[in-house]
Amino acid sequence: MPDQALCNIKVLDFTQHVAGPYCTKLMADQGADVIKVERPGTGDLARRLGPYPDDVPHPERSGLFLHLNTNKRSITLDLNTHAGRNIARKLAAESDVVVESFRPGTMESFGLDYQSLKSVNQNLVMTSISDFGQTGPYRDYRGSDIIFYAMGGEMFSTGLADREPVKLGHNVILYQAGATASVGTMGALFLALDPEDGRAVGQHVDVSIMETQVGSIDRRMTALIAYQYTGEISGREHYGGSGYPNGVFPCEDGYFAIAGGRVYFPRVVKMLGSPESLQDPRWYAPESQSDPELRQEFEQTFLPWILSKSKQQAWEAAQNHRVLSGPLNTIQDLANDPFFNKRGAFSQVDHPQTGPLNQPGRPFIMSETPWTLRRPAPLLGQHNKEVLTELGYETEDIIRLRELGVI
Amino acid sequence: MSKLPLQGIRVLEFGVVWAGPYCAAFLAGLGAEVIKVESLKVFIPMTRGQIPRPTEEMLKELPPGVGATPGRVPGQRPWNCMPLFNAHASNKLGMTVDLMQPKGKNALQRLIAVSDVIVENNPTETMEKLGISYEMLRQLNPAIIMLRMPAYANEGPYENHRSFGFHIEGVIGHSLLRGYEDMDPSATTSVLMGDAASGTQGAFAVLAALHHRRRTGKGQLIELSQAENLVPFMGEAFMDYSMNGRIQSTIGNRHPLTVQGCYPCRGDDRWVCITIKDDDAWSGLCKAMGNPTWGQEGKFSGPVERYRHHDEIDEMISLWTKYLEPREIMLLLQDEGVAAGPVMDQRDAFADPHLIQRGAFEEAFQQDTGTHLYPGAPYKMSETPPKIRRGPVRLGEDNRYVYQELLGYTSEEYAILEEEGHIGMEYHPDVK
Numbered sequence: 001m002p003d004q005a006l007c008n009i010k011v012l013d014f015t016q017h018v019a020g021p022y023c024t025k026l027m028a029d030q031g032a033d034v035i036k037v038e039r040p041g042t043g044d045l046a047r048r049l050g051p052y053p054d055d056v057p058h059p060e061r062s063g064l065f066l067h068l069n070t071n072k073r074s075i076t077l078d079l080n081t082h083a084g085r086n087i088a089r090k091l092a093a094e095s096d097v098v099v100e101s102f103r104p105g106t107m108e109s110f111g112l113d114y115q116s117l118k119s120v121n122q123n124l125v126m127t128s129i130s131d132f133g134q135t136g137p138y139r140d141y142r143g144s145d146i147i148f149y150a151m152g153g154e155m156f157s158t159g160l161a162d163r164e165p166v167k168l169g170h171n172v173i174l175y176q177a178g179a180t181a182s183v184g185t186m187g188a189l190f191l192a193l194d195p196e197d198g199r200a201v202g203q204h205v206d207v208s209i210m211e212t213q214v215g216s217i218d219r220r221m222t223a224l225i226a227y228q229y230t231g232e233i234s235g236r237e238h239y240g241g242s243g244y245p246n247g248v249f250p251c252e253d254g255y256f257a258i259a260g261g262r263v264y265f266p267r268v269v270k271m272l273g274s275p276e277s278l279q280d281p282r283w284y285a286p287e288s289q290s291d292p293e294l295r296q297e298f299e300q301t302f303l304p305w306i307l308s309k310s311k312q313q314a315w316e317a318a319q320n321h322r323v324l325s326g327p328l329n330t331i332q333d334l335a336n337d338p339f340f341n342k343r344g345a346f347s348q349v350d351h352p353q354t355g356p357l358n359q360p361g362r363p364f365i366m367s368e369t370p371w372t373l374r375r376p377a378p379l380l381g382q383h384n385k386e387v388l389t390e391l392g393y394e395t396e397d398i399i400r401l402r403e404l405g406v407i
Numbered sequence: 408m409s410k411l412p413l414q415g416i417r418v419l420e421f422g423v424v425w426a427g428p429y430c431a432a433f434l435a436g437l438g439a440e441v442i443k444v445e446s447l448k449v450f451i452p453m454t455r456g457q458i459p460r461p462t463e464e465m466l467k468e469l470p471p472g473v474g475a476t477p478g479r480v481p482g483q484r485p486w487n488c489m490p491l492f493n494a495h496a497s498n499k500l501g502m503t504v505d506l507m508q509p510k511g512k513n514a515l516q517r518l519i520a521v522s523d524v525i526v527e528n529n530p531t532e533t534m535e536k537l538g539i540s541y542e543m544l545r546q547l548n549p550a551i552i553m554l555r556m557p558a559y560a561n562e563g564p565y566e567n568h569r570s571f572g573f574h575i576e577g578v579i580g581h582s583l584l585r586g587y588e589d590m591d592p593s594a595t596t597s598v599l600m601g602d603a604a605s606g607t608q609g610a611f612a613v614l615a616a617l618h619h620r621r622r623t624g625k626g627q628l629i630e631l632s633q634a635e636n637l638v639p640f641m642g643e644a645f646m647d648y649s650m651n652g653r654i655q656s657t658i659g660n661r662h663p664l665t666v667q668g669c670y671p672c673r674g675d676d677r678w679v680c681i682t683i684k685d686d687d688a689w690s691g692l693c694k695a696m697g698n699p700t701w702g703q704e705g706k707f708s709g710p711v712e713r714y715r716h717h718d719e720i721d722e723m724i725s726l727w728t729k730y731l732e733p734r735e736i737m738l739l740l741q742d743e744g745v746a747a748g749p750v751m752d753q754r755d756a757f758a759d760p761h762l763i764q765r766g767a768f769e770e771a772f773q774q775d776t777g778t779h780l781y782p783g784a785p786y787k788m789s790e791t792p793p794k795i796r797r798g799p800v801r802l803g804e805d806n807r808y809v810y811q812e813l814l815g816y817t818s819e820e821y822a823i824l825e826e827e828g829h830i831g832m833e834y835h836p837d838v839k
Binding site: 003005006008009022025026030049050051052053054055063064066067068114132133134135136137138141142143144146147148150151152155156157158159160163164165166167168169170171172175176179180181182183184186187188189190191193195199201202203204205206207208210211212214215216217218219220221222223224225226227228229230232233234236237247248249250255257259262263286290315319322323324325326327328329330331332333334335339340342343345346354357358359360361362363364365366367368369 | 413425429457468477478488490567568569570585587591592593602603606612617622638642645648649650660664669670679682744745752764765782786787789791
């Protein structure tokens with residue numbers, strides 16, 4: 001089997017829900033040995049969130065958990081016990097990376113904060129992912145995905161001017177936070193393992209989910225700089241903005257998005273079969289794209305055209321003329337798309353509790369070090385014995401730890 | 408302070424619009440020497456603006472990303488002043504070259520030989536036209552790492568499909584999972600979340616490849632399909648379809664399990680978001696509101712009951728929030744352990760005490776725009792703080808360093824390349 005990029009990396013993972021587990025999933029899927037530490041009995045919060053097969057809740061069948069924890073091993077540890085913390089410390093001593101998503105101060109109360117772990121592992125990279133970061137006046141505040149997008153992201157300009165701002169779908173905000181954390185973690189790791197530099201440089205990476213939202217959609221950073229340059233505050237604009245055709249339009253079987261205004265307008269005219277009515281030079285004058293009357297006139301040609309096309313037909317016609325566009329697919333459309341399926345964008349994962357399931361697969365293709373599914377998401381504490389044995393515990397020790405409720 | 412993590416790594420960026428440049432911005436922030444490769448003869452819309460030389464009138468009409476130059480005036484070199492570009496251009500170097508000419512190709516070959524990573528996000532055929540492929544790179548530099556970020560794929564039926572992030576997002580299903588629950592999706596605002604996710608995970612992929620290269624000496628080709636890259640972000644909806652065949656649609660600002668919303672506040676267009684996670688949070692909310700009697704009603708006694716009466720609760724919360732300022736509500740509610748936060752526009756962000764204390768914005772200077780605050784890296788690192796070391800790069804700003812210091816061109820050769828339109832800081836007058 002070919003090498004995986006991170007096959008020599010050990011990650012000790014104290015995260016739960018979405019952002020932290022997504023960060024460590026990215027690493028696990030590239031070969032890192034990720035040991036997920038869960039609370040005995042209940043485990044990761046995501047186990048209690050759905051979706052579940054047939055909507056029947058079961059901690060080993062949560063779709064969210066199964067998706068976010070591929071390729072990881074699970075151990076249970078009660079960090080409120082000395083024995084539990086001791087094991088955590090021993091594991092940290094042998095790890096390259098620790099990732100945690102407790103409320104700030106919690107790892108310290110366990111004696112597992114960066115300074116303490118550094119004393120047993122000089123090179124350690126520790127990443128803390130929290131709602132608002134490890135410092136600052138909001139450190140202990142409570143957050144949620146909508147609040148992170150509202151405070152750190154560009155929710156302000158998402159939606160319609162005459163309505164409330166509107167958030168993004170599901171937990172995409174938290175996925176972006178996890179991905180961002182993985183970049184900081186990998187950067188720190190690259191330095192910590194530097195063979196040319198004798199000095200060990202481990203470090204603590206502090207990720208505030210709120211702050212990661214500055215990069216959740218491009219417009220936040222852009223809007224912040226635009227404000228610096230001009231003092232302008234962005235409003236909630238309907239997708240189209242200026243120019244036409246721009247935005248989402250109904251088509252025969254759903255909706256279709258197109259960006260064909262301004263410089264792209266000539267391509268759209270060709271897409272429409274170069275109708276006589278759109279040949280007049282007045283369509284091509286610099287101001288014409290800002291003229292509401294011309295827009296209306298254009299739509300008389302455009303709307304009947306798009307309404308007579310299915311999403312796929314419209315896409316084909318548009319792409320034949322290099323018009324930036326795409327259908328608004330449902331998840332069903334996506335999951336059944338022959339192109340994505342043929343490329344292997346999805347992954348069949350066989351889990352003992354659910355049977356085989358189609359899951360999101362590799363986010364990118366690496367020619368030398370492929371994304372590999374080595375194991376499905378773990379059962380709660382599935383690897384207790386395996387991991388503790390690797391750490392040097394005898395079978396009787398493990399039995400004792402279990403009876404004491406430590407694992 | 409230690410050296411920066413990627414110090415000594417050289418990255419060539421052929422980035423356009425957002426995904427590629429944003430990816431390279433992460434690498435630059437971590438200390439890599441990122442050289443942005445541009446041409447004086449090609450202007451890519453939505454990168455350094457909409458058109459090379461907009462008039463003042465045109466600028467006024469353009470969206471902020473490609474219109475909000477300082478004071479909304481074009482200045483001498485408007486392409487150095489666009490927020491959309493300057494957002495990801497700090498810490499980078501800039502060189503120009505005409506890759507359609509043999510001398511340009513030669514310069515590029517010399518540059519590839521001394522580089523570690525190439526990042527690009529062009530339509531596949533554009534790179535083919537320029538003669539840049541992984542095979543070609545590998546011949547010049549066997550350990551090279553190349554990250555390509557096509558919209559869909561570098562081969563196959565969607566190979567040359569043209570898209571903005573907004574379209575990719577539609578294709579992978581996100582557009583139908585967000586937006587107002589009571590309106591059709593044509594009321595959707597453009598959200599370029601795919602570009603951001605591609606840039607971020609692209610940077611992760613490059614770091615993974617660098618890690619592997621250090622261990623094995625081998626480079627590799629990474630193909631990041633921007634569409635596929637976003638599929639994992641749809642995890643919940645995707646799994647629900649796999650498990651139950653259910654096709655989810657948007658629930659607006661609501662949470663699937665608990666009461667949540669975005670509520671109007673005092674002032675013009677001011678809003679606060681609140682999530683009532685559990686019974687304690689409900690009690691906290693009621694307490695902050697002064698324990699109104701309706702809060703004690705049986706129909707709000709538990710999470711299921713509250714969710715059933717979501718509309719009614721929204722109305723009652725709005726009646727309270729609309730007399731207060733968003734920040735005031737946040738303070739009142741957070742004091743009671745309730746998740747709440749204002750919808751922050753740009754002014755709010757720069758004035759936010761938390762962001763200020765955490766140093767989320769850093770001052771940076773650039774000749775054509777002056778000194779301004781820019782968002783810093785989205786994480787803090789204790790030993791190697793990823794500071795803005797240099798303001799947004801100007802077109803061709805580092806030609807002398809790249810050609811002469813790095814590649815060893817003589818002054819005479821440099822002058823000839825200048826003459827022939829490779830080197831400069833202004834777009835060719837014919838460029839549209």
